[in-house]
Amino acid sequence: MKLIVEGSPHFMGKDSTPKIMGCVCLALLPTVIAATVLYGLGAPILVLACIATALVCEHLCCLIQRRPSTADDFSCVVTAMLLAMTLPADCPFWIAALGTAFAIVVVKMLFGGIGCNVFNPAVAGRIFLMVAFPSALGSYPAPEGTPLDAITGATPLAEMTAGTFNHSYLDLLLGNHAGALGETCIITLLIGYVFLLVMRIVDAWATLPFVGVVAVMSLITGNDVLAQLLSGGLALGAFFMATDYTTTPMTQTGKVVFGVGCGLITSFVRFFASAPEGVAYSILFMNMLVPLIDKLCAPKPEGGVKRALA
């Protein structure tokens, strides 16, 4: 009889990385469906194209780096879905694929793969595309069914900057306006986020301060608070990107700091800079500070620490 000998504990929890990532994909699904309804079949096809690119890139990188493939843990699918959701539904496939490849190869795998990346790959990929292809990502298709002369339109935030904003809160909530395919329908994003909260996969320690600070800053600067909260990438960013494990702090205080920082930068860009939207920049910038935040907000050991070296 040969017995297994290994260190304790001999029990492990039922959660696993693929299960967590699978749940996040599931949580994003309602929004993809909403995008299909709003912007047509181009939306889900774009999402699938990004997923396929991500899987191929992740698998190839692991082959080249000679380590077990992590393509089957669904983390690259999450990245691909998030990136696709920040793109206009009529974005050319090759641009979307290039952005996904950049996100996976440069931002994720070159930094060491899952768990080692400093920046949120989806956010970094989106910013890369915004810088490289400003015209392709500068115009957004309007929802299907709008009059023909409005096939593309400005996003609500751009309209606010230009002073031509006229949408009802209901339109904003349902995503019935021009915008990135996965950013507009707030109601499905919220459903997905609540699902993740209930599954105890994410928490609200970063999300609430993020949204709260943007609300307070809109109030102070005299903007329409509700319209600000329901527009742009705030919901997608605060629900799904500021809750990413690897690129946000680990402790609750750290997460609050992260959320407040994101909220402040988003508000600054929205209200004082010339760009209409700042969610992506704010997350990318705060990603950089995570090691510092983790160090400053480290848990305090119960009973103190008895140092032998100091």
Next chain:
Amino acid sequence: MFSLHKTKGGVHPPQHKDTRDCPVVYVEPPQQVRIPLNMHIGAPCTPCVSVGDHVYVGTLIGDGTGLCAPIHASISGTVTSVATEQLPTGQTAPVVEIEGDGKMEQDPSIVKPSYSTKDEFIDCVRASGVVGLGGASFPTWFKMKAPEGKKFDYLVVNGMECEPFITSDFRQMMEHPGRIIDGCSRIIEALEIPGAVIGIEDNKPEAVELLNKTIAEKGVGDKVEVMAVPTKYPAGGEKVLIMATTGRAVPAGGLPVDAGCLVMNVTSVSRVEEYFRYGEPLVRKTITVAGDCVKNPGNYRVPIGMNVRDVIEAAGGLVKDPKKVLMGGPMMGRAISSLDCPVLKANNAILCWDDLAVLPEATPCIKCGRCVRACPLSLNPTGLAVASANKNLLALDELGVMNCMDCGSCTYACPAHRRINDSIRNGKAFYRTETRRLADEAKGGK
């Protein structure tokens, strides 16, 4: 006198307490026992019998000086070997082998102990051979001696039994509540401790009720209290229990006495009381035998030093070959390499697993922070694991690697199934050798 305090972290593993309604069964004495002489924290005992000696149940077979607890023969018979062996637990120790005569005669020199002073009481506890029976195996008499300038404000009795599967402490509480309450009264009286609290996880309401009833019957309610503590692993960890019952934190590198607490397992209290009542030292242990490979899972009272194979045989034998056998619970127990392993004083379970034996492979850390939130001592497990892997002495020192009590909550909580506390154990060993080396070098330099 006591109120419940909030504790941090913790996890909720499945409980599997299927043997809770299995009364303790005395097993037939085995043909042979092998008693290791290192069944406690501290220096191993020196054998004081030699091959050919006749021993009775309770005859002293090993003792030592300093941090040490005496060890007694658990069956009557003849000593057949005294030698240093490697045990299937991985430890090496002097082992006394006794071939039984089947009579189980008690040593005629055993008398009921008596004491009049605190020091005499502690000497009696020492002579009983009792160590921390919850698993820590710290000599009980040693922790009863409060160092100069320190005193005990509370006796904290640990009836939590937060490890899955194990029910031996629960059975002790259900079958001998009087001994536990009398033991508490005796200990706090002898050591001049103001009060005692018995912490029990709230998944054992029968035990809470029974002990409360016993306290009322004996009229010691002003001194001894029972507290139901929310079920959470590791609520029965010494430091966590002190926090829950008294709200005090044991300072890093310190002992419970530094927080004014004497912590004892319920079974230890019961054994101490039994020693004062009947004079028989610690020679038997109640073991929960469970797992899907055991025919009759249950609680068995076995002589210390009995072979695990014989204990399993007494529990009806195996229905299939186990892939893993644990001494202790799933969270902190030790996987043994062979069934030819003696039962130790602090063992409280033997688990034979087939279905639960194989654990998932580890995948890369995703920095989810669940280990940080699961740590009951507010350490940073993933940081410690990285520092251990990198042999980063300064980081290990900063993060308080020696605070870790090895409860395994971090590994349990990890969705990437990383063996976090395996790494931390390595880190501790590295830290211990390196700091000792540095201290020696500093001394040599002077």
